[in-house]
Amino acid sequence: MSIDVKRFSKPDEERRFTDRGHLDVLAFGEGAVGRAVFEPGWRWSAHVKPIAGTESCEASHACYVLGGRMHVKCDDGEEAEVGPGDVFFLSPGHDAWTVGDEPCVVLDFAAAEHYARPRAGVASEAAPPST
Numbered sequence: 111m112s113i114d115v116k117r118f119s120k121p122d123e124e125r126r127f128t129d130r131g132h133l134d135v136l137a138f139g140e141g142a143v144g145r146a147v148f149e150p151g152w153r154w155s156a157h158v159k160p161i162a163g164t165e166s167c168e169a170s171h172a173c174y175v176l177g178g179r180m181h182v183k184c185d186d187g188e189e190a191e192v193g194p195g196d197v198f199f200l201s202p203g204h205d206a207w208t209v210g211d212e213p214c215v216v217l218d219f220a221a222a223e224h225y226a227r228p229r230a231g232v233a234s235e236a237a238p239p240s241t
Contacts, residue, residue, distance in 0.1 A: 114138055114139070116136040116138075117136075118134050118136065118145045121134035121135055121136055121145075122135055122136055122137040122142075123135040123137070125225070125226040125227060127152070127157040127158050127161070127226060128156075128157045128158070128160050128161065129152075129156075129157050130148070130149040130150070130151050130152040130157050130208075131146065131147050131148045131149045131152045131157065131213070132146075132147055133145070133146045133147075133218075133222065133225060133226050134146075134147075135222050135223075136222075137223075141219075141222075141223055142222040142223040143217065143218070143219055143222055144217070144218040144221070144222025144225060145176075145215065145216070145217055145218075146214075146215070146216045146217075146218060146225075147213050147214075147215050148178070148180060148206075148208045148213060148214040148215075148216070149208065149213050150208055150210065150211050150212065150213065151208065152207060152208045152214075153205070153206070153207035153208075154166075154167050154204075154205050154206045154207065155205045158225075158226050161226050161227070161228050162226070162228075162229060163228070163229045164229070166185050166202075166203050166204055166205055167202065167203070167204050167205065167206070168202045168203070169202060169220075169221035169224065169225050170199075170200065170201060170202055170220050170221060171198070171199065171200040171218055171220055171221050172199050172218065172219045172220035172221075173192075173197065173198050173199075173200070173216045173217060173218045173219070173220075174196075174197050174216070174217045174219075175192050175193055175194055175195065175196045175197075175198075175214065175215070175216050176194065176215040176216065176217060177194050177212065177213070177214070177215045178193070178194070178208060178209075178210065178212045178213050178214030178215055179191060179192065179193045179208065179209040179210050179212075179214055180192050180193075180206055180207065180208055180209060180214040180216070181206065181207055181209050182198075182200060182204055182205075182206045183204060183205050183206070184200075184201070184203055184204045185203035185204060186203070191209060199220075
Protein backbone atom coordinates (compact mmCIF):
# COMPACT_ATOMS: atom_id res chain seq x y z
CA MET A 111 0.00 0.00 0.00
CA SER A 112 1.38 3.40 -0.90
CA ILE A 113 -0.73 5.43 1.54
CA ASP A 114 -2.11 4.48 4.93
CA VAL A 115 -4.32 6.97 6.78
CA LYS A 116 -5.32 6.48 10.41
CA ARG A 117 -6.87 8.57 13.19
CA PHE A 118 -6.19 8.74 16.90
CA SER A 119 -9.96 8.53 17.45
CA LYS A 120 -9.55 4.84 16.46
CA PRO A 121 -6.04 3.86 17.60
CA ASP A 122 -4.61 0.44 16.81
CA GLU A 123 -3.71 0.10 20.47
CA GLU A 124 -4.20 1.98 23.73
CA ARG A 125 -1.63 1.50 26.50
CA ARG A 126 -2.69 2.71 29.92
CA PHE A 127 -0.10 3.87 32.41
CA THR A 128 -0.45 2.67 36.02
CA ASP A 129 -2.40 5.90 36.56
CA ARG A 130 -2.79 9.41 35.14
CA GLY A 131 -2.61 8.83 31.42
CA HIS A 132 -2.28 6.65 28.38
CA LEU A 133 -0.65 6.24 24.98
CA ASP A 134 -2.69 5.79 21.80
CA VAL A 135 -0.69 4.02 19.09
CA LEU A 136 -1.12 4.12 15.32
CA ALA A 137 0.92 1.30 13.80
CA PHE A 138 2.30 1.56 10.27
CA GLY A 139 4.54 -0.73 8.23
CA GLU A 140 7.61 1.41 8.91
CA GLY A 141 6.91 2.06 12.59
CA ALA A 142 4.37 3.75 14.82
CA VAL A 143 3.20 7.16 15.96
CA GLY A 144 1.90 7.70 19.47
CA ARG A 145 -0.25 10.32 21.11
CA ALA A 146 0.51 10.38 24.81
CA VAL A 147 -1.79 12.04 27.31
CA PHE A 148 0.04 12.75 30.57
CA GLU A 149 -2.51 13.92 33.12
CA PRO A 150 -1.71 16.39 35.93
CA GLY A 151 0.39 14.63 38.55
CA TRP A 152 1.87 12.13 36.05
CA ARG A 153 5.52 11.22 36.49
CA TRP A 154 7.43 8.58 34.50
CA SER A 155 9.12 7.17 37.62
CA ALA A 156 5.74 6.66 39.31
CA HIS A 157 3.41 5.76 36.44
CA VAL A 158 5.49 4.05 33.72
CA LYS A 159 8.55 2.72 35.57
CA PRO A 160 6.49 -0.18 37.05
CA ILE A 161 5.55 -1.15 33.48
CA ALA A 162 9.01 -0.67 31.94
CA GLY A 163 10.94 -2.28 34.79
CA THR A 164 13.93 0.04 34.30
CA GLU A 165 15.45 2.67 36.59
CA SER A 166 14.85 5.48 34.09
CA CYS A 167 13.14 5.76 30.72
CA GLU A 168 15.26 3.97 28.12
CA ALA A 169 13.30 5.21 25.11
CA SER A 170 14.55 7.70 22.55
CA HIS A 171 11.86 10.26 21.79
CA ALA A 172 11.17 12.58 18.84
CA CYS A 173 8.17 14.62 19.97
CA TYR A 174 5.85 17.50 19.23
CA VAL A 175 3.92 19.01 22.17
CA LEU A 176 0.26 19.71 21.37
CA GLY A 177 -0.70 21.08 24.77
CA GLY A 178 0.26 21.30 28.42
CA ARG A 179 3.76 21.35 29.89
CA MET A 180 6.33 18.70 30.82
CA HIS A 181 9.62 18.88 32.68
CA VAL A 182 12.35 16.42 31.72
CA LYS A 183 15.43 15.55 33.77
CA CYS A 184 18.16 13.43 32.20
CA ASP A 185 20.24 10.99 34.23
CA ASP A 186 23.29 13.22 33.60
CA GLY A 187 21.51 16.15 35.30
CA GLU A 188 20.47 18.13 32.21
CA GLU A 189 16.90 19.50 32.49
CA ALA A 190 14.39 21.21 30.22
CA GLU A 191 10.73 22.17 30.19
CA VAL A 192 8.65 21.81 27.03
CA GLY A 193 5.26 23.20 26.08
CA PRO A 194 2.82 23.74 23.21
CA GLY A 195 4.52 24.02 19.81
CA ASP A 196 7.87 22.66 21.02
CA VAL A 197 9.61 19.89 19.12
CA PHE A 198 12.15 17.94 21.14
CA PHE A 199 14.49 15.00 20.83
CA LEU A 200 15.34 13.11 24.00
CA SER A 201 17.98 10.41 24.49
CA PRO A 202 17.47 7.35 26.73
CA GLY A 203 18.08 7.84 30.44
CA HIS A 204 15.57 10.33 31.85
CA ASP A 205 12.58 10.97 34.07
CA ALA A 206 9.74 13.37 33.20
CA TRP A 207 6.62 14.83 34.80
CA THR A 208 3.71 17.07 33.95
CA VAL A 209 3.83 20.69 35.08
CA GLY A 210 0.67 22.52 36.07
CA ASP A 211 -2.96 21.52 36.18
CA GLU A 212 -3.64 20.55 32.56
CA PRO A 213 -2.72 17.37 30.69
CA CYS A 214 0.42 17.39 28.58
CA VAL A 215 -0.39 15.92 25.16
CA VAL A 216 2.54 14.84 23.02
CA LEU A 217 2.96 13.21 19.60
CA ASP A 218 5.92 10.81 19.64
CA PHE A 219 7.37 9.71 16.30
CA ALA A 220 10.19 7.56 17.68
CA ALA A 221 9.21 5.59 20.79
CA ALA A 222 5.55 4.68 20.28
CA GLU A 223 6.20 1.15 19.07
CA HIS A 224 7.55 0.01 22.46
CA TYR A 225 6.82 2.79 25.00
CA ALA A 226 4.81 1.71 28.07
CA ARG A 227 4.78 -1.88 26.87
CA PRO A 228 5.76 -4.33 29.63
CA ARG A 229 9.22 -5.83 29.25
CA ALA A 230 9.54 -9.61 29.30
CA GLY A 231 9.43 -10.86 32.88
CA VAL A 232 8.01 -7.60 34.28
CA ALA A 233 4.53 -7.79 35.79
CA SER A 234 2.54 -4.73 34.82
CA GLU A 235 0.25 -2.86 37.20
CA ALA A 236 -1.27 -0.94 34.29
CA ALA A 237 -4.96 -0.97 33.69
CA PRO A 238 -6.10 -3.37 30.97
CA PRO A 239 -6.47 -1.87 27.49
CA SER A 240 -9.84 -0.37 26.70
CA THR A 241 -11.95 -1.97 24.05
